[in-house]
Amino acid sequence: MARIVMKFGGTSVGDIARIKNVALRVKAEVDRGNQVAVVVSAMSGVTNQLVAYCTEMATLHDAREYDAVVATGEQVTSGLLAIGLQELGIQARSWAGWQIPIISDDAHGKARIEDIKGDEIIKGMEQGHVAVVAGFQGVAPGNRVSTLGRGGSDTTAVALAAALKADRCDIYTDVDGVYTTDPRIVKAAKKLDKITYEEMLESASLGAKVLQTRSVEMAMKHHVRVQVLSSFSDAPGTLVCDEDEIVEKALVSGIAYSRDEAKVTLIGVQDQPGIAAAIFGPLADANINVDMIVQNTSHDGTTDMTFTTPRADLERALKVVKDNMKVPYKSIDTDKGVVKVSVIGVGMRSHAGVAQTMFKALAEKKINIHIISTSEIKVSVLISEEYTELALRALHTAYGLDAA
Numbered sequence: 001m002a003r004i005v006m007k008f009g010g011t012s013v014g015d016i017a018r019i020k021n022v023a024l025r026v027k028a029e030v031d032r033g034n035q036v037a038v039v040v041s042a043m044s045g046v047t048n049q050l051v052a053y054c055t056e057m058a059t060l061h062d063a064r065e066y067d068a069v070v071a072t073g074e075q076v077t078s079g080l081l082a083i084g085l086q087e088l089g090i091q092a093r094s095w096a097g098w099q100i101p102i103i104s105d106d107a108h109g110k111a112r113i114e115d116i117k118g119d120e121i122i123k124g125m126e127q128g129h130v131a132v133v134a135g136f137q138g139v140a141p142g143n144r145v146s147t148l149g150r151g152g153s154d155t156t157a158v159a160l161a162a163a164l165k166a167d168r169c170d171i172y173t174d175v176d177g178v179y180t181t182d183p184r185i186v187k188a189a190k191k192l193d194k195i196t197y198e199e200m201l202e203s204a205s206l207g208a209k210v211l212q213t214r215s216v217e218m219a220m221k222h223h224v225r226v227q228v229l230s231s232f233s234d235a236p237g238t239l240v241c242d243e244d245e246i247v248e249k250a251l252v253s254g255i256a257y258s259r260d261e262a263k264v265t266l267i268g269v270q271d272q273p274g275i276a277a278a279i280f281g282p283l284a285d286a287n288i289n290v291d292m293i294v295q296n297t298s299h300d301g302t303t304d305m306t307f308t309t310p311r312a313d314l315e316r317a318l319k320v321v322k323d324n325m326k327v328p329y330k331s332i333d334t335d336k337g338v339v340k341v342s343v344i345g346v347g348m349r350s351h352a353g354v355a356q357t358m359f360k361a362l363a364e365k366k367i368n369i370h371i372i373s374t375s376e377i378k379v380s381v382l383i384s385e386e387y388t389e390l391a392l393r394a395l396h397t398a399y400g401l402d403a404a
């Protein structure tokens, strides 16, 4: 007998027939004698619609009310799945975040889970009850509903698995595992049997949305065994685990991309000590993330400084720079049509030449690189968005990742 948390994403609960299918999958685990808690997302498209309603109501809106609105999608699916399970003769009930409670901080819209009181759910599980938990939501100080950021149901599932001391956390989605790159873009992408927490964390934070970044952080910290698998097939999935569980380590485990990027270039900035601090200090104070940075060498006493921010923050970033720039500059240029493509692999730690393979493959396709950044286990480049698919395919082949 094992204790399992099963999480089903938006497509997996996309309509009533699919929720009934999920109920059957849950029943199968119960019939095997396992203790089960389930985490569900909103039906696919619902959260987007709820977000759009808030924006239509007011472009700038109260983040606490945004949370009150967008958290409702998961409440619907948790109730529906509980009904579906009861129809199959299984004792089940729905749990909203506040009922458990899943306690979060007050960063509305992107709250972090601080604690989960799992006692009642454990008591129920021990008596054969299935808890159906609404993902993505928690309760913030002041008894306000909070949400955990887009894709946050993954984090609910992993956090719940840690709190319940579950043996496994199974993430059911619309692909049957973690692939070498997004299988919807590169048909030759290969499914991985296993991936290290570290590589999964890097991939998620660099754009592979198959797992929310925080869910991987949480799994790594609490040693939760996470499996990614399909709710539509019985194919074996991908296990996210420690490095020492992986016998054959690939040099490069995957390629990720993120369209959530915008490029800003300050042209003709006076080249003098303190320019970086003058530009990036105010951005940090305004809570705007700056990711890649490049400063060109100066020739006539001035230089160009280029950096990236999340696309949604571009307008705010521009305002902050313009309002606070103490150092003289000529003009400012922006580009929203960029994508960050990253090659990831723990093998890079011990092998040279990984970046060169990337640069060569892109050069052969005549793809221009705007910015490069590296860390111990990844190399990222910023390129024009129109080349996304071409670059992903070329790199996939260049690193020998194509499925046979």
Ligand code: ADP
Pocket (backbone or CB within 6 Å): 008, 009, 010, 011, 012, 041, 151, 172, 173, 174, 175, 177, 178, 179, 180, 181, 182, 183, 184, 207, 208, 209, 210, 211, 254
């Ligand atoms: P869910 O609604 O189940 O949470 P998501 O849409 O959030 O599902 O995540 C699954 C999607 O992640 C897949 O449909 C796929 O297009 C995308 N994806 C991106 N990178 C990868 C990858 N490396 N492996 C698998 N899927 C990926």
Ligand code: ASP
Pocket (backbone or CB within 6 Å): 009, 010, 041, 042, 047, 048, 073, 135, 136, 149, 150, 151, 152, 153, 154
């Ligand atoms: N429904 C939320 C979203 O679409 C959370 C999730 O699906 O994980 O972002």
Ligand code: MG
Pocket (backbone or CB within 6 Å): 009, 151, 154, 209, 210, 211, 212
């Ligand atoms: Mg998701």
